[in-house]
Amino acid sequence: MTEVFHALGLHLHQPLGNLVSLHNSSEPWEAKQILWCYDRITRMLDQYWDVARLHLSFSGTLLKQLEDPGVRETFAEVVDIPDFMHRFRCANIEYVGSGLFHPVYPLTPAADWDAQTDWWKGLGRSQLGRDHFNGFWPPEMGFCMEMIPMLARHGFKYVLVDSIYIKPKREMRWEETRYRPYLARFGGAEIIVVPRDRDLSNAQLSGLDPGWFQNEIHERTKHCDFPALVTTWTDGENGGWFRTSQVESGFWGFFYKPILDRYRAGTLGFTPIHISEYLRRFPPTEEVEVHRGAWNNEHHWGGDFTQWTGSLLQKKGWDELKKASDYYWQVKKKFDAQADKLANADEIRRLIVQAYDHLLTAETSCNFYWGSRWVHRSFDGMEQTYHLLDTAVKKMQTTN
Numbered sequence: 001m002t003e004v005f006h007a008l009g010l011h012l013h014q015p016l017g018n019l020v021s022l023h024n025s026s027e028p029w030e031a032k033q034i035l036w037c038y039d040r041i042t043r044m045l046d047q048y049w050d051v052a053r054l055h056l057s058f059s060g061t062l063l064k065q066l067e068d069p070g071v072r073e074t075f076a077e078v079v080d081i082p083d084f085m086h087r088f089r090c091a092n093i094e095y096v097g098s099g100l101f102h103p104v105y106p107l108t109p110a111a112d113w114d115a116q117t118d119w120w121k122g123l124g125r126s127q128l129g130r131d132h133f134n135g136f137w138p139p140e141m142g143f144c145m146e147m148i149p150m151l152a153r154h155g156f157k158y159v160l161v162d163s164i165y166i167k168p169k170r171e172m173r174w175e176e177t178r179y180r181p182y183l184a185r186f187g188g189a190e191i192i193v194v195p196r197d198r199d200l201s202n203a204q205l206s207g208l209d210p211g212w213f214q215n216e217i218h219e220r221t222k223h224c225d226f227p228a229l230v231t232t233w234t235d236g237e238n239g240g241w242f243r244t245s246q247v248e249s250g251f252w253g254f255f256y257k258p259i260l261d262r263y264r265a266g267t268l269g270f271t272p273i274h275i276s277e278y279l280r281r282f283p284p285t286e287e288v289e290v291h292r293g294a295w296n297n298e299h300h301w302g303g304d305f306t307q308w309t310g311s312l313l314q315k316k317g318w319d320e321l322k323k324a325s326d327y328y329w330q331v332k333k334k335f336d337a338q339a340d341k342l343a344n345a346d347e348i349r350r351l352i353v354q355a356y357d358h359l360l361t362a363e364t365s366c367n368f369y370w371g372s373r374w375v376h377r378s379f380d381g382m383e384q385t386y387h388l389l390d391t392a393v394k395k396m397q398t399t400n
Contacts, residue, residue, distance in 0.1 A: 003227045004217060004270040005278055007194075008256075009160070010236030011137060012038065013059035013102060015366040019071055035079045036245065037237035038066075042087040044252045048260045053272040054093050056236070057137035060100035060120045061364065063127045089129030094274040096135035097121055097156060103363040104142040104308055106292055107318055109325035113150045116360060121154065134158060134276045137233075140365050141196070141295035141302070145186040152189040158279060160233060162302065163195035165291040179221060179228040181279060182288040193290055194275055196231045202296070204251075205234040207241045210258040217270055227282050230270070308365060313372040317379065321363060324382045328352075328359055331389045335396065348392045355388035 014034065022031035045052045065071050072081045099105065099116040100123065108116070124133060136156040138147070143161050151159055158181065166177040177195065184193045200216065221228040236242055244250040262268040294302040300310075309315055332352055339345045362381030367374050 002221065002224045004221045004224070005227065005229050005273040006217065006270050007055060007229060007231040007273060007275045007278065008053065009055035009057065009096075009137075009196075009231065009233035010041075011057045011059075011233065012062055012236050013139075014062045014065060014237075016061040016064065016101070016361065016364065019065050020074055023074055031075070032078050033243040033245070034237050035075055035081070037242050039079045039084045040247065040252060041236070042084065042091045042093075044247075044256065045091055045093070047257075048264075049092060051260050051263050051272060052092070053274050053277075055096060055135070055233070055275065056088075056093050057096045057098050057233075058124065058128065059098055059102045059139065060116075060123055061102050061366075063123050067123075067127055085127060089127075094135070094276060095124065095128050095130055095133055096137045096160070097124060097133040097154070098137050099139050101360050101364040102139040102366065103360075104140050104294065104305065104365045104368070105138055105147055106142050106144040106294075107305060107308060107368075108363050109322050110146065110150075111325055111329055112360060112363065113147065114153070115356070116363070117150065117154050119360070135160065135194070140308075140369075142293075142305070142365075143290060144292040145184065145290060148184060148186040148191050149189040151191050156191060158192035158194050158275060160196055160231070161193045161290050162293060162295050163198050165293045165303070166193070166195055167289040167291050169286075169288060173223070175221060175224050175228070176226075179224060179230055180226055181229060181282075181284045182286055183284050184288060184290055192279060192284055193288065194229070194231055196233045196295075198296065200230065201232045201234050204232045204255075205241070206239060207251075208255060210255050210262070213255070213259070214262065214269060221270075227278075229273075229275070229278050229282075231275070308368040311372045311375075313375045314368050317368060317375045320382055321359075321378065324359055324362070324385050327389060328356055328385065331355075331393060335392065338396070342396065344395060348395050351388045351392040351395070355385045355392070358382070358384040358388065 019031050022028060045054060066081055066085060075081060098120050100119040101116060103116050105113060125131060134157045136151055136159045141162050163178045168177060178197050181192050181194045183190055217230055242251050247253040263272060294305055296302045297307055300306045309318065335348060335352060342348060358381045362378040367378040
């Protein structure tokens with residue numbers, strides 16, 4: 001009989017500064033609901049420590065807010081952020097890496113991929129209590145094959161991709177492209193790609209019956225002649241399904257608890273598992289390619305990135321980000337070549353680092369997700385980038 005495993009993942013993300021912004025708005029209740037979502041996770045897992053297997057992807061912009069003393073003080077009467085962050089560090093959760101400022105990697109200048117990734121790893125280690133992250137969650141599930149060498153350099157063993165983008169090298173059955181990890185190679189590097197079932201993930205996002213889910217997994221995997229890995233991954237704090245204060249009618253009480261109760265009773269039909277454990281037991285050997293694309297959202301299917309590139313202003317923003325990134329690397333190269341000869345090298349270095357921080361912040365996907373409404377935030381960040389870099393160049397010239 002075919003073994004069937006389920007890997008459950010939740011993506012937790014807030015735009016930079018959004019929690020305090022919501023708190024100061026006319027509807028502060030939304031910020032409270034979001035924070036209660038985070039506080040609830042480990043409390044639910046504690047009841048099922050023996051069988052619960054959960055994956056979490058934290059955006060860097062959310063982690064930066066949760067470590068901020070000002071944010072912690074602002075919401076101290078709502079939730080104890082240091083307490084639930086401590087519980088996250090101690091919980092049996094498989095955390096996966098991401099990009100610091102939640103960039104859509106295929107749209108972002110490739111020269112900045114390493115920094116977005118490495119800076120997230122540093123923040124993730126300090127906030128989540130892990131020395132290493134086996135998996136990688138591309139923000140917005142935006143993936144392209146060109147990312148593979150970068151991910152391999154940073155030590156990631158697997159990356160989540162949307163199942164509809166798997167491109168087989170042979171004729172494959174429907175279930176093979178959805179429930180089996182594969183190897184993908186580019187530029188002499190390789191990584192394991194783990195397909196996320198788009199249909200079941202859509203169901204997980206907005207409310208689903210545990211019995212329906214149990215039967216659906218059975219029907220979808222009944223013809224598998226290999227150990228099937230069903231991977232579902234959604235946002236973990238958006239919508240009433242996750243935010244409701246009536247836990248018994250939401251994701252955790254109505255769906256997740258019954259699923260684990262049935263597994264304990266031996267009636268579930270599939271096994272919750274961490275992806276790293278599955279890959280250790282069943283390492284993939286077959287190679288595929290992956291089409292460029294992102295996950296679906298309420299308005300677009302993701303394959304053409306229209307959500308982030310559809311308007312003229314969005315397109316202009318991406319063009320300007322490429323120019324700003326090129327300028328940063330030109331200035332940095334010039335500085336590195338003469339730093340030893342500059343009396344004010346430390347001051348100039350600080351200006352360049354600050355400029356890069358503004359640039360990486362400008363690359364956040366949220367600046368482009370809402371049509372043209374937030375693109376000005378990216379332009380504001382780029383203006384700061386240019387100002388700081390121009391100042392650094394002038395100081396280098398003055399010194400010479």
